[in-house]
Amino acid sequence: MKEYYLSVIKFPLLVSSSLFILAIAFFGTALGSYFRLGLSLTETVVYTMLFILLVILVSSWILTLLATHHPIRPKWMLNFSKWMLAFVYYYLARALGSITLQKKESWQESFLNFNNEIVLSQARDISHKNILLLLPHCLQNSECKIRITGDINECALCGKCDIAEIKKMAHKYNVKAAVATGGSLARKLIKDHAPNVIVAVACHRDLTDGVRDAWKVPVYGVLNERPNGPCFDTTVSIKTIEFAIKKFQ
Ligand code: SF4
Known part of the structure; x- marks a missing residue:
């Protein structure tokens, strides 16, 4: 049971850590620029867009985590979360998994277990x-x-x-x-x-x-x-x- 639990949480841990690192990098860079020289108009636009992207990434990840325990409605929201899982969070976990020398099969198994949790929690709507x-x-x-x-x-x-x-x-x-x-x-x-x-x-x-x-x-x-x-x-x-x-x- 403990092993199964660990194999389930590895993937969400990798994704959450990746998002945390991205957030630290963003705020470190943005605040550093602001306090050093102030922000030009172009920098303000770029940092605002990056901030919006970060908010979308984090809020959609929270939605995906919720999907492992609760049915998500409306359907477009669930589909958006599934698309993000397959084409964004998968790559974040893969990148951090490679950097931290995780065995490929181990985080892939965790990805599959995580996906299974989502499928089971949505079972009532299928x-x-x-x-x-x-x-x-x-x-x-x-x-x-x-x-x-x-x-x-x-x-x-x-x-x-x-x-x-x-x-x-x-x-x-x-x-x-x-x-x-x-x-x-x-x-x-x-x-x-x-x-x-x-x-x-x-x-x-x-x-x-x-x-x-x-x-x-x-x-x-x-x-x-x-x-x-x-x-x-x-x-x-x-x-x-x-x-x-x-x-x-
Ligand atoms: S169980 Fe079916 S598929 Fe498997 S060896 Fe026998 S006949 Fe072939």
Whole structure:
């Protein structure tokens, strides 16, 4: 539990620290210039615009933090917060994570957990009729003679990989499940199925890219396990997938 908590707060800590550093840098520079020589008209305009930008960054971050515990309405406000998360705060955390030598996978996992908290807290506002379970092809046993792309119903349920259990679970909960062999197919599957919510399984990098890429759709991310190395005969916690599906049903 403690480890999960730490992996959740790493990302918000990096973003909050980045904003704090930006604020210190801004006020240090602006006040320094003011007390040394006074501000010219151009400097006043520039500092005012930077101040407005800083206020937007901080207030939107507070909104994003609130979104992890409360449904955000109206929808445009939630979408703005999700866009900021995917395309602004993500980069702030990445920059500070690199400077402070944080392991990439560690803050990416925290980003995914943070995003999951937001998706769960907005669950009441999500229409649950159309859930898409999106899986990576590396979950399939490498010796399987059936090539599964798209629909997982082609799986013969031999039980050599987790696809069998996932297929049974998809039938049990009446959820669409599909295997994506790459980002382009994942995008196509999302476009074709137009899901209300996605439960996606992938590695740190693919899942982070996917969550950001599909930022308009709520994506609950589940990390796969890689006992045989990356992209080869991977596994996943079936219980975690089931937990996510139940939350949205
Ligand atoms: S469980 Fe399905 S996908 Fe996995 S090896 Fe067996 S037939 Fe292939």
